[in-house]
Amino acid sequence: MRLPSPRLALLASLVLALPLSGNALADGKLAIKVGRIVTMSGPDIVNGAILIENGRITAVGADLKLPWDAVVIDQPKMVAFPGLVEAHSARGMDRANENIDVAPFLNVRDSIDPVGFYFEDSLRWGITTINVQQGPDCVIGAQGLVVKPVGITIEDMLVKPDAGLKLSASPKRGFSPATQQQALRSAFSELRTYLEEIVRDKQQGGERAKREALFQGRDLEGEKSKGKAMGGNAWKVEGLEVIPRGEIDEKQEPLLALVEGRLPAFFYCARPMDVQRALEIARANGFLARTTLVCNTACWKAVDAIAQAGVPVVLEGPLVQIERDPIDGREIETFVPKIFVDKKVRFALSSSNTTTESLWYQAATAVGLGLSRDNALKAVTVVPAEILGLQKRVGSIEAGKDGNVLLFSGDPLSVTSFVEHVIVEGKPVYDRSKDIRVKALLEGKLPAGTAAADEKGAKASGATAAKPHDDTGTVPTDEPEPKKKD
Amino acid sequence: MSQMITSGLLLALGCLPAFAQDKQESSNDWNVFAEELYTADGGVIKNALVRVQGGKIVAIVPGGSAASGDDSLRAAGMTAGMIDLSARIDMGFASVEQEHEISPGMRIADSIDLFDPEWTRTAKSGVTTVLANPRDDDVIGGLGLALKTAGANSVVERTLKADAVLRGAIGTQPSQRNHPAFGSPSDIFSRRPTTRMGVEWEWRKAMYDAAASRADKSRAYQGSEHVLAALDGKLALCIQTWSTQDIRTAVFLKEEIEREKLGSPRLILDAAAEAWKEPQLLVRSKAMVVLPPFPLQGRTGEGSFMAHDTAKVLHDLKVPIALSAHGTGAAETRLDRQAGLAMRGGLPFEAALAAVTIAPARMIGIDDRVGSIEVGKDADIVLWSGVPFELTSRVVGVLIDGRLVLDPRPDKNSAAAK
Numbered sequence: 001m002r003l004p005s006p007r008l009a010l011l012a013s014l015v016l017a018l019p020l021s022g023n024a025l026a027d028g029k030l031a032i033k034v035g036r037i038v039t040m041s042g043p044d045i046v047n048g049a050i051l052i053e054n055g056r057i058t059a060v061g062a063d064l065k066l067p068w069d070a071v072v073i074d075q076p077k078m079v080a081f082p083g084l085v086e087a088h089s090a091r092g093m094d095r096a097n098e099n100i101d102v103a104p105f106l107n108v109r110d111s112i113d114p115v116g117f118y119f120e121d122s123l124r125w126g127i128t129t130i131n132v133q134q135g136p137d138c139v140i141g142a143q144g145l146v147v148k149p150v151g152i153t154i155e156d157m158l159v160k161p162d163a164g165l166k167l168s169a170s171p172k173r174g175f176s177p178a179t180q181q182q183a184l185r186s187a188f189s190e191l192r193t194y195l196e197e198i199v200r201d202k203q204q205g206g207e208r209a210k211r212e213a214l215f216q217g218r219d220l221e222g223e224k225s226k227g228k229a230m231g232g233n234a235w236k237v238e239g240l241e242v243i244p245r246g247e248i249d250e251k252q253e254p255l256l257a258l259v260e261g262r263l264p265a266f267f268y269c270a271r272p273m274d275v276q277r278a279l280e281i282a283r284a285n286g287f288l289a290r291t292t293l294v295c296n297t298a299c300w301k302a303v304d305a306i307a308q309a310g311v312p313v314v315l316e317g318p319l320v321q322i323e324r325d326p327i328d329g330r331e332i333e334t335f336v337p338k339i340f341v342d343k344k345v346r347f348a349l350s351s352s353n354t355t356t357e358s359l360w361y362q363a364a365t366a367v368g369l370g371l372s373r374d375n376a377l378k379a380v381t382v383v384p385a386e387i388l389g390l391q392k393r394v395g396s397i398e399a400g401k402d403g404n405v406l407l408f409s410g411d412p413l414s415v416t417s418f419v420e421h422v423i424v425e426g427k428p429v430y431d432r433s434k435d436i437r438v439k440a441l442l443e444g445k446l447p448a449g450t451a452a453a454d455e456k457g458a459k460a461s462g463a464t465a466a467k468p469h470d471d472t473g474t475v476p477t478d479e480p481e482p483k484k485k486d
Numbered sequence: 487m488s489q490m491i492t493s494g495l496l497l498a499l500g501c502l503p504a505f506a507q508d509k510q511e512s513s514n515d516w517n518v519f520a521e522e523l524y525t526a527d528g529g530v531i532k533n534a535l536v537r538v539q540g541g542k543i544v545a546i547v548p549g550g551s552a553a554s555g556d557d558s559l560r561a562a563g564m565t566a567g568m569i570d571l572s573a574r575i576d577m578g579f580a581s582v583e584q585e586h587e588i589s590p591g592m593r594i595a596d597s598i599d600l601f602d603p604e605w606t607r608t609a610k611s612g613v614t615t616v617l618a619n620p621r622d623d624d625v626i627g628g629l630g631l632a633l634k635t636a637g638a639n640s641v642v643e644r645t646l647k648a649d650a651v652l653r654g655a656i657g658t659q660p661s662q663r664n665h666p667a668f669g670s671p672s673d674i675f676s677r678r679p680t681t682r683m684g685v686e687w688e689w690r691k692a693m694y695d696a697a698a699s700r701a702d703k704s705r706a707y708q709g710s711e712h713v714l715a716a717l718d719g720k721l722a723l724c725i726q727t728w729s730t731q732d733i734r735t736a737v738f739l740k741e742e743i744e745r746e747k748l749g750s751p752r753l754i755l756d757a758a759a760e761a762w763k764e765p766q767l768l769v770r771s772k773a774m775v776v777l778p779p780f781p782l783q784g785r786t787g788e789g790s791f792m793a794h795d796t797a798k799v800l801h802d803l804k805v806p807i808a809l810s811a812h813g814t815g816a817a818e819t820r821l822d823r824q825a826g827l828a829m830r831g832g833l834p835f836e837a838a839l840a841a842v843t844i845a846p847a848r849m850i851g852i853d854d855r856v857g858s859i860e861v862g863k864d865a866d867i868v869l870w871s872g873v874p875f876e877l878t879s880r881v882v883g884v885l886i887d888g889r890l891v892l893d894p895r896p897d898k899n900s901a902a903a904k
């Protein structure tokens with residue numbers, strides 16, 4: 001038996017979604033009935049339903065038989081869309097950049113602020129999966145995490161650890177391109193020297209690596225006690241199998257993981273000249289196949305090199321590059337995503353900010369500028385999911401995937417559509433009608449008791465005080481005309 | 487409408503005059519076809535063919551079709567060229583007269599640089615007419631000018647209406663950085679006013695002196711005849727007012743002038759971000775409102791807060807509104823996007839279209855020439871790739887006075903871009 005009214009059902013589901021009783025729904029069933037489902041895995045479904053059980057989508061279709069005990073969200077006017085996927089973001093951290101040039105041993109886990117406004121705002125704009133990476137002001141940065149913008153601890157938020165290592169081909173502050181490249185090369189040559197030294201030391205009966213490991217208090221049990229020959233397809237250090245993996249310095253291990261192809265890389269390029277240098281480092285150290293370039297708009301000029309390397313791109317910055325011709329001074333506009341499509345480069349769009357220029361806005365604007373609707377939608381769903389290696393979990397609405405669903409008030413790309421509800425892993429986590437910040441932005445309605453509301457109240461009473469000026473008979477009111485509810 | 491149909495009858499479908507193939511951009515005779523023509527009153531004409539001759543619209547044929555192979559301009563959507571009353575092009579310090587904070591005789595026309603690339607960018611974004619004003623670092627900055635955004639390289643030839651408004655500002659900007667005359671005497675900021683009170687005092691003095699000069703010529707000052715024209719309502723009075731406090735000051739000033747029987751100014755409040763807070767004040771004052779660009783997080787100029795439904799609230803109360811972009815720096819803030827954001831805040835499409843076309847034209851009295859697609863009006867036309875103001879649509883073609891500024895024909899356009 002279903003709950004009698006959809007509204008009641010929604011209310012019930014929201015109550016269930018409270019953090020304390022969250023597990024109640026996680027074990028339960030949620031059915032979402034909408035006017036249209038944009039699945040991103042096949043054709044759209046008109047008047048369909050999505051069934052989510054234990055946080056996973058178990059069925060999608062037009063004629064689903066819903067279980068009697070499912071909580072039902074029934075919104076016949078709304079459009080369901082997969083949760084948007086942010087392939088790379090340097091937001092949500094206490095500080096986005098680390099001082100140390102080469103810091104692969106750090107992890108953004110220690111820097112993410114779960115209650116930061118960024119995550120709240122991401123949800124508001126329908127972003128349900130985010131790859132948080134260190135900012136680009138580094139040589140080799142920290143390891144990133146894929147998170148969902150839900151929860152108040154990193155454990156709650158975690159979608160995928162070991163999301164990848166951040167590198168930058170663009171000079172860190174105070175560096176020139178040459179010093180940057182030298183620093184990148186030497187980070188890997190130092191790794192090699194280090195590995196060769198500990199192997200030689202071990203072969204000569206020394207215990208240097210072990211002593212340091214014990215000194216650092218590292219775990220040397222189980223898998224960590226076993227040695228393994230060096231993997232990967234680039235340079236090799238012979239005899240590495242003599243070193244138990246747990247003995248390898250934790251400052252070097254992430255780079256070794258990169259070279260062995262165990263860790264993805266997100267390589268930042270600000271300018272076209274950076275692309276070539278990033279590809280050189282990735283090729284020389286055998287992690288090209290696991291590299292994603294995080295490219296600023298201008299990098300489209302290196303599109304041939306990108307296409308030849310076969311690496312995907314996360315496009316940052318404006319969609320259109322505006323340049324001034326150095327000779328005749330004319331402005332030249334280049335719409336970058338179209339060039340990537342023409343050259344068959346896989347690319348994901350990214351949010352310029354979380355507020356208005358979020359993924360939703362980028363996709364819609366890209367369509368306006370000439371990208372096909374299908375390509376634009378893929379660039380914020382399935383392509384970033386592939387880039388993150390999460391193609392089996394997020395990016396589309398189909399059985400087996402995580403229950404991440406957005407309900408839009410209309411067509412997902414229309415300027416008048418809003419994200420009304422967000423469901424993450426089967427739990428309703430956002431409802432626009434209860435979002436006081438959106439209400440404040442949209443209608444100037446501020447919750448009573450806030451500083452801003454008090455300020456407004458003070459001004460409004462000032463209007464009454466100004467009555468001597470009012471000869472025409474009408475009294476200025478504090479409130480605008482009552483608004484119609486939509 | 488009847489005029490339109492009559493002229494339309496002159497051109498039977500299918501026997502439209504054939505033009506020479508591959509016309510140059512210099513031509514101002516065109517057949518412009520769109521699947522949907524959005525008229526100023528909110529109507530839609532399906533499959534409209536607009537005939538442009540000598541830079542004017544000479545016929546509108548509903549239910550037409552563009553013959554294939556000819557050189558008609560075609561697009562999914564067509565609207566009149568957009569009008570921005572606060573485009574803020576070329577408003578550098580060069581437009582701030584330093585001699586006196588009340589400089590009503592200064593004409594922005596004399597400091598406009600038509601070679602600024604901003605003009606081309608504005609024109610290509612679909613804005614065909616702008617109101618150029620002096621920058622608001624003076625209390626009364628001078629006379630604004632309505633002009634086309636592309637065409638001849640001559641301000642005179644591009645002008646739609648010289649002395650379109652008398653421009654000034656209320657609030658902190660005219661007094662910002664000013665200080666009393668101590669220290670270095672060459673400092674341009676050694677001048678009044680230094681406070682918001684001072685700004686209002688300057689306004690009142692300028693108005694009372696101008697009014698008094700009717701009887702007593704000795705009260706006249708440089709440019710006071712323009713302030714007089716504004717008092718008489720012959721010249722619109724365009725005042726920058728960001729916050730509620732600024733808006734009140736402007737409205738109360740107008741009401742004071744009327745109560746003292748000194749005149750009856752036609753008030754245009756520019757950048758009135760907080761107009762939503764006391765909309766009844768605007769109804770009462772019959773002021774017209776130009777809204778600044780919608781801010782991402784609500785906070786905007788001079789510490790004011792602009793709700794995204796501001797345009798809707800004012801429209802519902804029948805306050806005349808126009809939208810503005812304050813320049814074309816980023817694609818996100820251009821005028822078509824402002825119309826979209828106003829719709830996101832609840833403004834109906836027809837009202838959003840009016841707020842960037844016919845409404846601003848009426849505010850400064852240029853609606854006899856621009857602001858809608860009608861027979862006899864200037865051929866200022868914008869062609870759209872889809873429904874105007876949607877994020878998924880863009881401006882693909884622009885005609886100003888019948889001349890192509892942006893060519894909607896794909897091959898031509900890409901050639902022009904290279």
